Amino acid sequence: MSQIENTAPADPAPIPFEPLKQTNSVVTEATWVRWLLIAIGVAFLSLFLMLPLLSVFVEALRKGFGPFFDAFSDSDTIAAIKLTLLAAAIAVPLNLVFGLCAAWAITKFEFRGKQLLITLIDLPFSVSPVVAGLIYVLIFGAQGWAQPWFGDHVGKVLFAVPGIVLATIFVTFPFIARELIPLMQEQGTEDEQAALSLGATGWQTFTRVTLPNIKWGLLYGVLLCNARAMGEFGAVSVVSGHIRGLTNTMPLHIEILYNEYEFVAAFAVASLLAMLAMVTLAAKSFLEWRYADQLAASRRH
Amino acid sequence: MSATATLPARRPTKRAIPGLGPTLGFSLFYLGLIVLIPLAGVFFKASGLGVSGIWHVITSERVLAALRLSFGAALIAALINVVFGSIVAWVFVRYDFVGKRLFDAFIDLPFALPTAVAGIALTALYSPNGWIGSLVEPLGIKIAYTPLGVIVAMTFIGLPFIVRTVEPVLREVDRDLEEAAATLGAWRWQTVVRVIAPAVFPSVVTGFALAFARAVGEYGSVIFIAGNFPLVSEIAPLLIIIKLEEFDYQGATAVAATMLVISFVLLLIVNLLQAWVRKRS
Amino acid sequence: MNVRPLLSRLIRPALAAVLAGTAAVGHADLLNVSYDPTRELYKAVNAEFSADWKAKSGKGTRIQTSHGGSGKQARSVIDGLEADVVTLALAYDIDSIAERAKLLPTNWQQRLPNNSSPYTSTIVFLVRKGNPKNIKDWDDLIKPGIAVITPNPKTSGGARWNYLAAWGYALRKYGNDPAKAEAFVAKLFKNVPVLDTGARGSTTTFVQRGLGDVLIAWENEAFLSVEELGPDKFDIVAPPLSILAEPPVALVDVNVDKHGTRKEAEAYLQYLYTPAAQKLIARNFYRPYRPENADPADLARFPKIELFKLNDVFGSWAKVQATHFADGGVLDRILAK
Numbered sequence: 001m002s003q004i005e006n007t008a009p010a011d012p013a014p015i016p017f018e019p020l021k022q023t024n025s026v027v028t029e030a031t032w033v034r035w036l037l038i039a040i041g042v043a044f045l046s047l048f049l050m051l052p053l054l055s056v057f058v059e060a061l062r063k064g065f066g067p068f069f070d071a072f073s074d075s076d077t078i079a080a081i082k083l084t085l086l087a088a089a090i091a092v093p094l095n096l097v098f099g100l101c102a103a104w105a106i107t108k109f110e111f112r113g114k115q116l117l118i119t120l121i122d123l124p125f126s127v128s129p130v131v132a133g134l135i136y137v138l139i140f141g142a143q144g145w146a147q148p149w150f151g152d153h154v155g156k157v158l159f160a161v162p163g164i165v166l167a168t169i170f171v172t173f174p175f176i177a178r179e180l181i182p183l184m185q186e187q188g189t190e191d192e193q194a195a196l197s198l199g200a201t202g203w204q205t206f207t208r209v210t211l212p213n214i215k216w217g218l219l220y221g222v223l224l225c226n227a228r229a230m231g232e233f234g235a236v237s238v239v240s241g242h243i244r245g246l247t248n249t250m251p252l253h254i255e256i257l258y259n260e261y262e263f264v265a266a267f268a269v270a271s272l273l274a275m276l277a278m279v280t281l282a283a284k285s286f287l288e289w290r291y292a293d294q295l296a297a298s299r300r301h
Numbered sequence: 302m303s304a305t306a307t308l309p310a311r312r313p314t315k316r317a318i319p320g321l322g323p324t325l326g327f328s329l330f331y332l333g334l335i336v337l338i339p340l341a342g343v344f345f346k347a348s349g350l351g352v353s354g355i356w357h358v359i360t361s362e363r364v365l366a367a368l369r370l371s372f373g374a375a376l377i378a379a380l381i382n383v384v385f386g387s388i389v390a391w392v393f394v395r396y397d398f399v400g401k402r403l404f405d406a407f408i409d410l411p412f413a414l415p416t417a418v419a420g421i422a423l424t425a426l427y428s429p430n431g432w433i434g435s436l437v438e439p440l441g442i443k444i445a446y447t448p449l450g451v452i453v454a455m456t457f458i459g460l461p462f463i464v465r466t467v468e469p470v471l472r473e474v475d476r477d478l479e480e481a482a483a484t485l486g487a488w489r490w491q492t493v494v495r496v497i498a499p500a501v502f503p504s505v506v507t508g509f510a511l512a513f514a515r516a517v518g519e520y521g522s523v524i525f526i527a528g529n530f531p532l533v534s535e536i537a538p539l540l541i542i543i544k545l546e547e548f549d550y551q552g553a554t555a556v557a558a559t560m561l562v563i564s565f566v567l568l569l570i571v572n573l574l575q576a577w578v579r580k581r582s
Numbered sequence: 583m584n585v586r587p588l589l590s591r592l593i594r595p596a597l598a599a600v601l602a603g604t605a606a607v608g609h610a611d612l613l614n615v616s617y618d619p620t621r622e623l624y625k626a627v628n629a630e631f632s633a634d635w636k637a638k639s640g641k642g643t644r645i646q647t648s649h650g651g652s653g654k655q656a657r658s659v660i661d662g663l664e665a666d667v668v669t670l671a672l673a674y675d676i677d678s679i680a681e682r683a684k685l686l687p688t689n690w691q692q693r694l695p696n697n698s699s700p701y702t703s704t705i706v707f708l709v710r711k712g713n714p715k716n717i718k719d720w721d722d723l724i725k726p727g728i729a730v731i732t733p734n735p736k737t738s739g740g741a742r743w744n745y746l747a748a749w750g751y752a753l754r755k756y757g758n759d760p761a762k763a764e765a766f767v768a769k770l771f772k773n774v775p776v777l778d779t780g781a782r783g784s785t786t787t788f789v790q791r792g793l794g795d796v797l798i799a800w801e802n803e804a805f806l807s808v809e810e811l812g813p814d815k816f817d818i819v820a821p822p823l824s825i826l827a828e829p830p831v832a833l834v835d836v837n838v839d840k841h842g843t844r845k846e847a848e849a850y851l852q853y854l855y856t857p858a859a860q861k862l863i864a865r866n867f868y869r870p871y872r873p874e875n876a877d878p879a880d881l882a883r884f885p886k887i888e889l890f891k892l893n894d895v896f897g898s899w900a901k902v903q904a905t906h907f908a909d910g911g912v913l914d915r916i917l918a919k
Binding site: 109 | 318319320321323324325327328329331332335336337339340342343346385388389391392393395396398400402404405406407408409410411412413414415416417418419421422423425426432433453456457460461465466469470473489504507510511514515517518519520521537538541542545550553554557560561564565568569572573576579
Binding site for chain 3: 428547
């Protein structure tokens, strides 16, 4: 993704391209093409994204705001919300540390088997949630390999909170690393080398040079990781045991409510989950807007 | 290698930058603990069947049909996402229109929405009495409870992968080059095909691979909309569940291991392809 | 960038919460692992039992419940979900727990009255209001153009009862000829447009999505959907012949001894046979073991159906499982057609 910039003369003078886009027809498309593309994009998003989401909110508010808010006063719902936040609060920081380490090792160094390592990092994306749950059953189940020792020395894993946290870590494993690797690959190592040659320690280089360079990608990866951590259903469903108020996360609780014909409550909790995601995304949009200059600068880098 | 030749400073050297040991060490440790050891369990369990046993399981007509559906529908869904996701990314980066920020903020929601909710919402929309299903039903098209429904659900969950990998790269494409191409007499579409497309191609491939991989294993949203008929609309993860219901853990892990191997090989090919493209340019 | 204090501030409460969560699971007074349609029933029973037990023993009990597909729930218990009692859709699932995990003796079904079934149910039809397709009996389900909704017997306990009810009817109709019965059931499944994974899923498909002319369902499930989702939209049709479904309950010995909850668990299961619970059972649309204790008005709702027993027609659950539902069994043959 960086080859264009690499082959271009070093540090091209910043060209104010906003006006160009409006006036110069050679770097943009005919008006009708533009409108056609916008129409296609919007139609596609509406059909596959907005309508399903809209229907969630329509269902949640079918009986007005009263029942909608009532849904959140139920103690089981509150317990589910807490458990979901807890699982995300553990899974995201762990995957954050991993993502930084993996991206650093992969992008700053050359070694054999790098593509293999990247592929292994991608692997949890392709593992069916059903299988992700199953692996923990095989290991920590009553007939599992690790359970005899684990059960005696550490405690319950499966059908308890640790199992849910493990499953969440697994399914959100690649997100941050995956977001950082292409970004850091493109940024190269000149900045770090400059800092090091000026006498900075490795840690200083990382916190003062690398981190500021990658903070947007990092933030973005954290947001995605967090959204996915809170929304995971399949894998958690296998390891949870579905005990009301104890091992139900929000997605599982939504399924339970739906199965109890509590449609409004089910969609209310679902819309809360959607809104949690939207809050983080709104925060991202706000930061992007607030620090637009910095962002542009770091991107031009 | 041309990049390193023109810009020697970019060559990563072990001596200059510290931290390979600890970061790679931790990465491998964590990868092993969270991903590799648990997944090895799948292969270990399946190996109890022996090679011929596994072969027998995965070549049964029903398993083959399910694998074909899961991989085929995931492929189609990922291709749909490549086309439309790229258009969406293009529109987001290059044009301004009312509601753009709103759409932009919603793109990631398929990650956040529990798959079961997505499944229920999509089924409600695309079933014969739903908002969309009722529109296409008179045309004789059935979406929910057919393989088409599987594709719809997989398209939904894979969309963010394409948009979010293509968008940042597209943003970085140098306008100077487009300018240059134009001044050299290139038509607009030539510029798009010869200048922009090669630049974003690797990211499209990444997005495709991720969306595809994610869709192959998808369960929660698909079972609601699929119809779940053997040989027709039964996805491979459902077959795993069915085998588990029969306490056939080995058969279940045999199917799971097969899916894993195929996905892994596909992802590896894509990643190697990308590394090759990067080196070549 | 002061990372360390922040991290420790985040991680410590998280760890504490994890440990607390684990502890809470261990000390839950009773865990009842049940199948899907019993949610409403056990909500009611648990409240009354807790009050009753408090009055008798002076101790409070908290009853946790977990609901899901019967087979999946059984598997969870086998894999280590520490249920004190299991209340599942069919005896085979509890047999599996006894055989595979040895958590209770294999003769568990003899420990409580009526084959350990404090309530029974049967399989009926739910149709659209006014019964526009005029569905009266099993024969009507195999007519061309009738869309039948039933879950997948591979993943749903209720669907196995549906399947066996149809099979039992066909055996009677064709003079116990299994080949003809198989053809009958195969024809029925030809009319099924979607196989949901669970009973509630099928109900949703039929009721919310408007798909199908008839839903084959648990009697209690059919009544509940009519009550919850619109008495003006659906009718219950009782076929003249159906199966006696016996959802059993059992104490999980190993788990109660581990938790020290044997007394409470035994009392809980015994309580299901008391007049108070039998009344609740009938109110929640299950057929009570002792109808004399139920409200006559509740009983009057149940249609008169001739019910055959699984053991009389099929021998045992183990046999049924091996011939019909196992990999490569009759069901696989039917569905692959």
